Amino acid sequence: MIKKELIELNKKLVRFKTISSNKSELERCIRFIENYFNINNLFKKIFYSNGIPSLLVSNSLSKNPDLLLNGHIDVVEGNNNQFKPFVKNDKLYGRGTIDMKSSIAVIMLIMKKLKSTNKKISAMFVSDEEIFGKDGTKYILNKGYKPKFTIITEESNFDIVIKQKGQLTLKLEAKGKSGHGSQPWTGLNAIEELIEIYQKIRNLFPKEQKNTWNINSINLGIINGGVAPNVIPSKAELILDIRYPTNLKLDSFLVRFYGILRKSSVTYSLLTKTNPMDSGNAIFFINKLKPIVEKQIKRKAKLKWTNYCSDGRYFSDSKLPVIEFGPTGANYHTDNEYVDINSLVNYYEILKRFIIS
Numbered sequence: 001m002i003k004k005e006l007i008e009l010n011k012k013l014v015r016f017k018t019i020s021s022n023k024s025e026l027e028r029c030i031r032f033i034e035n036y037f038n039i040n041n042l043f044k045k046i047f048y049s050n051g052i053p054s055l056l057v058s059n060s061l062s063k064n065p066d067l068l069l070n071g072h073i074d075v076v077e078g079n080n081n082q083f084k085p086f087v088k089n090d091k092l093y094g095r096g097t098i099d100m101k102s103s104i105a106v107i108m109l110i111m112k113k114l115k116s117t118n119k120k121i122s123a124m125f126v127s128d129e130e131i132f133g134k135d136g137t138k139y140i141l142n143k144g145y146k147p148k149f150t151i152i153t154e155e156s157n158f159d160i161v162i163k164q165k166g167q168l169t170l171k172l173e174a175k176g177k178s179g180h181g182s183q184p185w186t187g188l189n190a191i192e193e194l195i196e197i198y199q200k201i202r203n204l205f206p207k208e209q210k211n212t213w214n215i216n217s218i219n220l221g222i223i224n225g226g227v228a229p230n231v232i233p234s235k236a237e238l239i240l241d242i243r244y245p246t247n248l249k250l251d252s253f254l255v256r257f258y259g260i261l262r263k264s265s266v267t268y269s270l271l272t273k274t275n276p277m278d279s280g281n282a283i284f285f286i287n288k289l290k291p292i293v294e295k296q297i298k299r300k301a302k303l304k305w306t307n308y309c310s311d312g313r314y315f316s317d318s319k320l321p322v323i324e325f326g327p328t329g330a331n332y333h334t335d336n337e338y339v340d341i342n343s344l345v346n347y348y349e350i351l352k353r354f355i356i357s
Helices: 002-014 023-036 097-113 137-141 190-202 247-262 283-297 312-317 341-356
Strands: 043-049 052-058 067-072 086-088 091-093 121-126 150-152 160-164 166-175 217-225 235-244 267-274 303-306 322-324 338-340
Touching: 002 023, 002 091, 002 097, 002 341, 023 043, 023 052, 023 097, 043 137, 052 137, 067 097, 067 341, 091 097, 097 121, 097 338, 097 341, 121 137, 137 312, 150 312, 160 283, 160 312, 166 190, 166 247, 190 217, 190 235, 190 247, 235 247, 283 322, 283 341, 312 322, 338 341
Parallel strands: 067 121, 067 150, 150 322, 160 303
Antiparallel strands: 043 052, 052 121, 086 091, 091 338, 160 322, 166 235, 166 267, 217 235
């Protein structure tokens, strides 16, 4: 029965084209979730920040629930077929199945079926996690919500994520002097100057970047410049995505970064900065959750550190106990994204037993 409910609810959620930029569709999906809870004993409140909707559902009016389940409905871009979910070999395919509408469906069922528990539980449904979460999770927390423990319900293959890297996004800009491409000595090539500085910055990072949590990493994600092959480019820009495990590691990088820029005409601007996630004082809750997980999935659940980030960072910023813990799936942000359906049933059972315990 639970399995069938989860599949059908997932399909309905996936059909909403909740791309981060599509505010009307985000609104429709949030309203769908709100209407799902048209039952007694649950309190609902919709928040708006910069036109982006979020929904808080709770079985009490407390701003300090015993447990908060957090999930996002927004997804990355996809073609129309990706919003037509289908089941094959006990896997549900479609955009946002594992990232993360499958967890949204589980949260919805948990809130509906356990609404009368003596524990104060809340669910936070946000719609901007893919674009840094400042108008969803961060906005609501700034309203004074301080849950005793939060689970970010992103996919984790039933391991418990206790640390995540922070993110720094930087734009570098160079200005040169235009001229004819046949006479490069008459101008100043902005792209060349920018590449030269980038190479110096790149040398601050390990030559071979590996899946090692305790180091900084860098990705050159965007570069723009030039108007034609036969014109010396007068301006150029690039955007860097830097991930860092601790603020000390970031500070060490920034000291050397500023030193490089001081010796050039290249300028920089800070586009985004979010802190690392740390589970902090969540050990009491982890010790309760871990044996429940292991009993359900019949294997050890690891405590993990990850390179990516989530809205868990905003709970860490407020010194609130938080972990990331979710079901099994693969290929998020790609054509063949899927969630393992049986893992959703396990996930539901684990959360139910954790709440009851």
